[in-house]
Amino acid sequence: MHSVFKYRKLIPSLFVLMSWGVCVAPGIYGGQISDEGVPAATNVLNAQYPRVHSDLSVTFRVRAPHATSVQVAPSGNNNGLGAGPFDMARGEDGDWTVKIPPARPGIHYYSLLIDGFSCPDPSSSTFFGWGRETSMVEVPDASLKFYEIRDVPHGEVVIKWYHSKTTGLPRRAFIYVPPGYGADTEKRYPVLYLQHGAGESERGWTEQGRANFILDNLIAEGKSLPMIIVMENGYAYQPGELPAPGGRRASHFDELLVTDLVPMIDASFRTVPDRSHRAIAGLSMGAGQALSIGLGHPEMFAYVGGFSGVMRNFDPHTAYSGVFTDADAFNKRYRLLWLGCGVMDELSYAGNRASHEALNAAGVRHVWFDCPGAHEWQVWRGLLHEFAPLLFRE
């Protein structure tokens, strides 16, 4: 038996969404705003906040009439939004608001703290980061168009499920295929394997990184060769291997990539299945995985890139099973070793720079690229934009 009360409760809530043709959820401010700001590109449909102003200050607003404390908390250190947490001020209507100082351009992780509880902002799309679904705010950079969606031919992102022998489970990969892939069904393409960072997922490089738009633009400008990009999840456990509290290393991603993923991709997509048409790169944790797998498997990869990897105490005589000890052999064997990092990256910059200098001293040919920015996606977008044009050249 369903009470009349319940019935009437359902109708207005669904009808609001259905009959308006306007979709604004409770807690989200969807009204018209008279200031010069614009809703962040990362907002859900019709949410007017967070709102980015012309000076790149950002106003956040959330409806939480019963909370006693509401804050905006940028995630991690040296976040482009500032240190935070930023206290929000309560209005009479139960809307909490804060305008934070001008932010760095880029896409920045943040949470709301509702009476101290960390949760996403209902106005924001969620992105997988920090091990959970997390809000982000995109602060535009009017001077940079390389990661915007532009009026050029677009590739597609294919979500492909496959069975992994390593994990004993089905998994999925996100695979960028370049513009024209479906049209010329004879043409074969080189492949870049591209990994996300700690706490992120196979969604990261397209959703946070816009890798697909970056490549669309590079290819349209003739700066990159058309290529396939494979993005998988860097976490992989063997059957029965419980994720352990307390620190046991449990990722078998290297094995998964070599024995499951690469063969599946070569069987399913029109690749050129040899080392000189295969690259691997990644960011942060994914840089460690890319360097380890790429340098450990010269028979598979001729191009290797590390973006903002944590390279501590790097010693070219011992690193990566001694692959650099014979620099001449390395220089003949690998077509590209590429390291990049933001100079404000407190986690990775010093180690990357030292590694670069040690490689130089050891006579190991490589490319070193540093740029403004911290341990953040705006840097990784930029590093991909620098790295991709160098791939698969003779």
Next chain:
Amino acid sequence: MHSVFKYRKLIPSLFVLMSWGVCVAPGIYGGQISDEGVPAATNVLNAQYPRVHSDLSVTFRVRAPHATSVQVAPSGNNNGLGAGPFDMARGEDGDWTVKIPPARPGIHYYSLLIDGFSCPDPSSSTFFGWGRETSMVEVPDASLKFYEIRDVPHGEVVIKWYHSKTTGLPRRAFIYVPPGYGADTEKRYPVLYLQHGAGESERGWTEQGRANFILDNLIAEGKSLPMIIVMENGYAYQPGELPAPGGRRASHFDELLVTDLVPMIDASFRTVPDRSHRAIAGLSMGAGQALSIGLGHPEMFAYVGGFSGVMRNFDPHTAYSGVFTDADAFNKRYRLLWLGCGVMDELSYAGNRASHEALNAAGVRHVWFDCPGAHEWQVWRGLLHEFAPLLFRE
């Protein structure tokens, strides 16, 4: 200048995620549990709660040491988790826990109420529903395998960006291509356009609905013909048309589908571009759109399906511009009109059943299918499973 404090703050948090190879975010319980329950399939990686027990009761747990009230709130009316909100009890460690009575199988929307503030559960993946990113919990049905990912050939889901003349903006569609699409590059396929409900998005039919796995399984069993399924976002605004507070209808999805989407799909995928190889269906708000577009464009669609649509005061003499007034002509023109609804659906069942009876009385050939269940995804999975095998038969 960055203080030592900030620097040290960064290292442990990222290192926890990186060096463990185990990814568990703050607020999520990732330890080992000794009971017979299993983490819900909808949880983020390694989250041990929500936890579904053998009797389909569900335990929720969240760490919120500073909150004074924490509840689990199933969304909408007649949710399979029960009415709620369910009060969670605080443990000494700041973990809040509740075990709710046995739930209906299916995937159910819910939120946490943290001191009354509605937010996602950090342990849950998010799904786009109710106009925002929302938690869901999958309660398994051991007797149903039709929507599970099974050891059969899998199709792919292609995310395709394109420019819409209707909205003046880039948009994306999710497109299921069946197993073998990439292998035989001569073969052409029929297309089902499949729409989500109010407050949802183009992600709904694969993420909540598992449409791709449903079709993989039907095709493997020989019950459905291989087909392409196109899933787009039912919200579409014209350039400069502000989402209006106060109720103005602002969706131009019908125009978008007819003038932008169908031509793009026919130009980009190997379709059979005629009405007898084109179907349209949708759920709830999407049922209204599918019926309106499909019955308004006989030159484009020969197959039309409505899942749990809100069909009030349906009159076959006037509905859909009089398409049913000449029943013989309709019966010759359309190959399938299909209506389905859950019998516990307080929003839609009565109207659907009355519509079915009115169509019968008017001599309009159609299929009517009702089944247990409410206004929920478990029903819509089942309706797709009934509907798809009927498509594109001569």
